[in-house]
Structures are given as C-alpha cells and as structure tokens.
Amino acid sequence: AGLNNISFDGVLEFWDIGSDTPTLMNDAHHFMVTNIAWDPTGRYVCSSNTYGGHSVENGYMMWTFQGSKLFESSLESFVQFQWRPRPPSLLSEAHFKEIRKNMKSYTRDFEIKDKISQSKASKELVEARRSVYDEFMAYRRKKEKELEVLKLQYSELRTETVEEEYVEEIIEFFMKEEVEAASKE
Numbered sequence: 370a371g372l373n374n375i376s377f378d379g380v381l382e383f384w385d386i387g388s389d390t391p392t393l394m395n396d397a398h399h400f401m402v403t404n405i406a407w408d409p410t411g412r413y414v415c416s417s418n419t420y421g422g423h424s425v426e427n428g429y430m431m432w433t434f435q436g437s438k439l440f441e442s443s444l445e446s447f448v449q450f451q452w453r454p455r456p457p458s459l460l461s462e463a464h465f466k467e468i469r470k471n472m473k474s475y476t477r478d479f480e481i482k483d484k485i486s487q488s489k490a491s492k493e494l495v496e497a498r499r500s501v502y503d504e505f506m507a508y509r510r511k512k513e514k515e516l517e518v519l520k521l522q523y524s525e526l527r528t529e530t531v532e533e534e535y536v537e538e539i540i541e542f543f544m545k546e547e548v549e550a551a552s553k554e
Contacts, residue, residue, distance in 0.1 A: 395436025
C-alpha cells in the first residue's frame with residue numbers, strides 16, 4: 370500500500386536485503402505518515418506527516434536503518450522534511466577519476482590493513498587466553514601434588530593394623546507363653 374493510501378496503517382518495516390533471504394529486522398508505527406526520506410549515507414530514515422497531507426499530528430520521526438526510533442517531533446503546519454545536502458567535495462574531478470581507477474588496489478590495501486589489525490587483536494586475545502590457561506594449569510599441578518600427598522597419607526592410615534578384641538555375648542529373652550485350650554462342640 371502506498372503512503373497516501375487510506376488502507377495504509379502507518380506500519381514501517383525495516384528489512385535486511387543484503388543476504389539471499391530478506392530478513393525483517395524491525396517494524397515500527399508512525400500514524401498517518403505521508404513521506405519517507407533516507408539520509409544520504411543510508412544510515413537513517415525520516416518518516417513525516419506533512420500539513421499538505423493531513424492537518425493533525427504533523428511532524429516527523431527519525432529512525433536508524435534497523436528501525437530503532439531516535440527522535441520524534443510534532444510541529445504544527447509542518448510542510449516538508451529535507452536532509453541537509455552534502456557539501457561539495459574538496460577533491461577535484463582528476464582526483465575522483467584517479468580514485469575510481471585505483472579502487473581495486475585501494476580496496477586490497479585496506480583489506481590487508483584490516484586483516485593485520487584483526488590478527489593483532491586475535492594475537493593479543495590468544496596471548497591473554499594462553500596466560501590464563503597457563504595459570505590454571507600451574508594451579509592444577511599444585512593441587513594434583515597435594516592430592517597425591519593426601520592419598521599417601523590416607524593409604525598409610527588404612528594399612529595400619531589395629532587389633533581389636535571381640536567379645537561374643539548371647540542375650541536371651543523370655544517372652545510370655547500362653548496356652549489356650551480348644552473347646553469341643
């Protein structure tokens with residue numbers, strides 16, 4: 370349904386279409402929304418309700434590309450929302466051409482730098498984990514030695530012969546004896 374369609378209920382759906390199967394990241398609601406505008410970077414989106422479309426609840430809402438609301442503003446007689454235009458580039462046309470021409474090599478160089486920084490981070494993480502592991506193994510070896518000493522002490526205690534003298538006693542109890550005679554009929 371279109372934005373100005375009466376059947377449109379103001380539900381905004383934010384989809385991730387970067388993979389083979391599109392995934393709904395979030396859905397949000399902006400009642401009576403009339404316009405949608407993405408910012409030039411693609412990181413934010415603005416939904417607005419303008420005075421030309423409706424005369425109530427005019428204003429705008431700012432969202433992330435994932436559908437999280439960042440800001441909301443109600444403005445009476447709100448007419449139009451526009452993103453600030455990007456300032457002109459400081460690069461000359463010749464520089465743009467050079468960048469476009471060498472984009473693959475720049476990409477490769479940045480990927481190499483990214484991998485190096487990731488490997489440094491990974492190396493630091495591995496070293497930290499190794500340190501924790503070594504500390505644990507030292508603690509474990511110490512406790513295993515203590516356990517061996519305790520096992521020896523317990524085995525010595527169990528092997529010592531203790532002679533005990535057993536005395537046999539027999540106790541007899543006499544219970545009451547009753548004899549009943551059976552009657553003949």
